[in-house]
Amino acid sequence: MTDDLVIDVRGLTKRFGGRTVVDAVDLGVARGRICGFLGPNGSGKTTTLRMICGLLIPDAGEGTVLGQDLKTRRSAIKARVGYMTQKFGLFSDLTIAENLEFFARVHGLPRRRERVAEALEKLGLATRSDQLAGKLSGGWKQRLALAACVLHDPEILLLDEPTAGVDPQARREFWDQIHGLAADGMTVLVSTHYMDEAERCHEIAYIAYGRMLARGSIAEVVAGSGLKALQGEGHLPDGTGADRLAAAIEARPGVAMAAPFGTALHVCGPDMAALHEAVAPWADTIHFREASPSLEDVFIHLMRGAEDNSVVVHQ
Amino acid sequence: MSATPLQRIGAMVFKEVRQMLRDRGTVGMMLVMPLMQLMIFGYAINNDPRGLPMAIERGDNSVFARSIDAALRNTTYFKVTELVETPGAGDELLQNGKVQFVVTIPADFGRDLVRGRRPQLLVTADATDPAATGPALSAIGDAVGTALGHDLIGPLAARAAGQSPVELVLHRSYNPEGITSHNVVPGLLAIVLSMTMVMLTALSVTREVEQGTMENLLATPLRPFEVMVGKIVPYLGIGVVQLTVILLAARFLFQVPFAGPLPLLLGSTLLFMITSLGLGFTLSTLAQSQLQAMQMSFFYILPSVLLSGFAFPYRGMPVWAQTLAEVLPTTHFIRLVRGVMLKGWGLIDALPEMGVLAGMLVVLGILAVRRYQDTVA
Numbered sequence: 006m007t008d009d010l011v012i013d014v015r016g017l018t019k020r021f022g023g024r025t026v027v028d029a030v031d032l033g034v035a036r037g038r039i040c041g042f043l044g045p046n047g048s049g050k051t052t053t054l055r056m057i058c059g060l061l062i063p064d065a066g067e068g069t070v071l072g073q074d075l076k077t078r079r080s081a082i083k084a085r086v087g088y089m090t091q092k093f094g095l096f097s098d099l100t101i102a103e104n105l106e107f108f109a110r111v112h113g114l115p116r117r118r119e120r121v122a123e124a125l126e127k128l129g130l131a132t133r134s135d136q137l138a139g140k141l142s143g144g145w146k147q148r149l150a151l152a153a154c155v156l157h158d159p160e161i162l163l164l165d166e167p168t169a170g171v172d173p174q175a176r177r178e179f180w181d182q183i184h185g186l187a188a189d190g191m192t193v194l195v196s197t198h199y200m201d202e203a204e205r206c207h208e209i210a211y212i213a214y215g216r217m218l219a220r221g222s223i224a225e226v227v228a229g230s231g232l233k234a235l236q237g238e239g240h241l242p243d244g245t246g247a248d249r250l251a252a253a254i255e256a257r258p259g260v261a262m263a264a265p266f267g268t269a270l271h272v273c274g275p276d277m278a279a280l281h282e283a284v285a286p287w288a289d290t291i292h293f294r295e296a297s298p299s300l301e302d303v304f305i306h307l308m309r310g311a312e313d314n315s316v317v318v319h320q
Numbered sequence: 321m322s323a324t325p326l327q328r329i330g331a332m333v334f335k336e337v338r339q340m341l342r343d344r345g346t347v348g349m350m351l352v353m354p355l356m357q358l359m360i361f362g363y364a365i366n367n368d369p370r371g372l373p374m375a376i377e378r379g380d381n382s383v384f385a386r387s388i389d390a391a392l393r394n395t396t397y398f399k400v401t402e403l404v405e406t407p408g409a410g411d412e413l414l415q416n417g418k419v420q421f422v423v424t425i426p427a428d429f430g431r432d433l434v435r436g437r438r439p440q441l442l443v444t445a446d447a448t449d450p451a452a453t454g455p456a457l458s459a460i461g462d463a464v465g466t467a468l469g470h471d472l473i474g475p476l477a478a479r480a481a482g483q484s485p486v487e488l489v490l491h492r493s494y495n496p497e498g499i500t501s502h503n504v505v506p507g508l509l510a511i512v513l514s515m516t517m518v519m520l521t522a523l524s525v526t527r528e529v530e531q532g533t534m535e536n537l538l539a540t541p542l543r544p545f546e547v548m549v550g551k552i553v554p555y556l557g558i559g560v561v562q563l564t565v566i567l568l569a570a571r572f573l574f575q576v577p578f579a580g581p582l583p584l585l586l587g588s589t590l591l592f593m594i595t596s597l598g599l600g601f602t603l604s605t606l607a608q609s610q611l612q613a614m615q616m617s618f619f620y621i622l623p624s625v626l627l628s629g630f631a632f633p634y635r636g637m638p639v640w641a642q643t644l645a646e647v648l649p650t651t652h653f654i655r656l657v658r659g660v661m662l663k664g665w666g667l668i669d670a671l672p673e674m675g676v677l678a679g680m681l682v683v684l685g686i687l688a689v690r691r692y693q694d695t696v697a
Contacts, residue, residue, distance in 0.1 A: 060538055084541045094536035111540045153536075 014068030041206030097139025369636025382430020521600025579664030
């Protein structure tokens with residue numbers, strides 16, 4: 006990690022009504038890094054992104070974005086950050102080219118026409134530039150939205166669930182593009198629900214119920230969870246797969262969770278010896294081998310832990 | 321078991337009622353609209369207006385003049401608000417809209433009456449709104465007849481018999497023929513502009529919020545003030561087109577007189593348009609959806625049409641309705657348009673109403689900028 010943190014916020018807190026949506030979140034992201042921002046629905050991801058790009062003023066906390074104070078220099082930050090909203094936010098009654106031209110004008114970009122033409126070319130939309138943006142399919146809308154928010158060459162790109170509802174091929178192309186931008190020095194903070202996308206990030210931050218629960222590279226987060234896993238495969242005497250045992254095994258002591266994957270069963274818990282003991286009754290027919298816990302295991306585990314905490318807090 | 325048509329319709333009805341009750345704007349419309357209309361049509365609007373402000377210009381102090389004065393004060397049609405003695409003072413009051421009628425009792429009125437010379441009694445009416453003046457004029461004749469009937473007794477009784485002892489001269493100012501369109505067309509300018517300006521702006525901002533484009537706008541370096549001005553300018557263009565169409569129609573289709581200076585009318589119209597746009601913008605910051613924005617504009621436009629003096633005489637309304645009308649920019653603009661076009665107002669005459677509009681603009685501007693944040697929540 007370098008000292009060049011382009012996003013550097015501490016204790017970021019936001020309340021809506023009496024509810025604390027984001028609770029003392031610290032986040033530092035270095036230049037050129039792609040940071041995956043994960044967490045369950047309603048965990049405060051969007052609110053955090055909005056605070057970072059100056060769309061919301063935090064109730065508490067401080068920090069800098071691109072060296073500018075988060076609270077007092079919001080306009081300066083807005084000019085150098087690209088933010089792609091969760092919902093398609095371009096003008097559906099303007100054409101593709103008109104949308105891009107609008108953002109080029111707002112940012113006062115020199116050589117506007119060329120910039121827009123280049124962007125259209127890069128998008129592969131040059132021939133369809135007169136089509137209304139609202140008529141585009143989901144995948145194209147997403148590509149256009151990305152093109153619009155990187156048009157002014159922002160130093161930071163904030164993406165709020167950019168690939169929701171987009172097909173796998175378009176998602177892959179999207180991520181290739183993100184990596185290309187990061188290689189050129191753009192810093193990316195991207196929220197997502199997809200584990201495969203999380204694995205494409207340099208580092209991840211996991212937030213649940215407004216609190217940052219895990220931070221680091223994927224290996225660090227998995228190791229930090231202290232979670233162990235067993236993978237069970239084989240058939241029960243009645244011919245059904247190991248997956249049928251999920252409920253029975255999850256009820257055993259020492260098991261945090263047991264999830265079926267096809268006919269296989271994935272069992273996690275904090276202690277390997279306890280896991281082996283938990284699955285012992287079925288060990289004669291099902292073969293259990295030690296596996297590494299997945300990111301998903303870790304997140305579900307973290308989320309359940311956080312839920313427990315919140316219950317305690319309320320009592 | 322499949323559902324019967326009745327069950328399926330029941331499911332729809334259930335859903336609709338739930339949604340309707342959750343939508344406060346619609347519930348408000350359903351309950352408040354009829355109440356508002358009941359109040360306005362039932363109490364505020366009066367086609368036979370009473371208590372119209374009148375000035376008496378009395379050049380004569382005879383017993384007859386005084387009893388005409390008293391008789392006019394006694395009718396419910398008029399409220400004598402001014403008593404002046406300098407000639408011409410009454411016309412000035414009429415010009416700036418302080419009174420609607422001026423009754424001029426000329427010098428030597430009493431003496432001429434006694435001598436049987438049939439003195440003239442001049443009634444000048446502000447006929448910019450012919451509907452408001454009609455019934456009142458006949459009331460003046462009655463009042464004068466009754467007053468003199470009491471006084472012309474004894475040796476003067478002969479004066480009361482036969483032909484009326486005074487000659488009632490009626491002068492309908494600003495609209496001598498009492499043509500309704502002379503009143504309606506200038507008023508229509510105010511109504512058309514308030515409808516389009518307020519509604520278009522209110523809708524345009526909420527549309528951005530509803531479609532999710534506002535978040536994108538706010539994430540750019542655009543400032544609230546810039547968004548506001550950027551949105552308002554095109555609507556000003558629309559307003560100018562509407563103004564041109566109505567003025568051309570007034571001139572060539574309806575032959576409405578244009579007594580005052582055109583630049584003054586253009587200036588006041590610009591002021592009114594910006595005020596209306598500011599109002600629309602303020603409404604849009606209060607509304608959560610386009611539907612609500614539409615409903616709010618409706619709550620503004622309905623009283624604007626009914627109370628501003630456009631459709632019904634302002635003077636005929638009770639005080640509460642007049643007070644309400646004073647709060648509406650349309651009321652003041654209607655006075656300005658009619659003043660400039662029909663009465664030939666100059667800048668000095670127009671200043672008070674323009675001042676009110678400017679004041680409203682300042683208040684609305686502050687409100688709109690304060691409500692419109694460059695953050696999303």
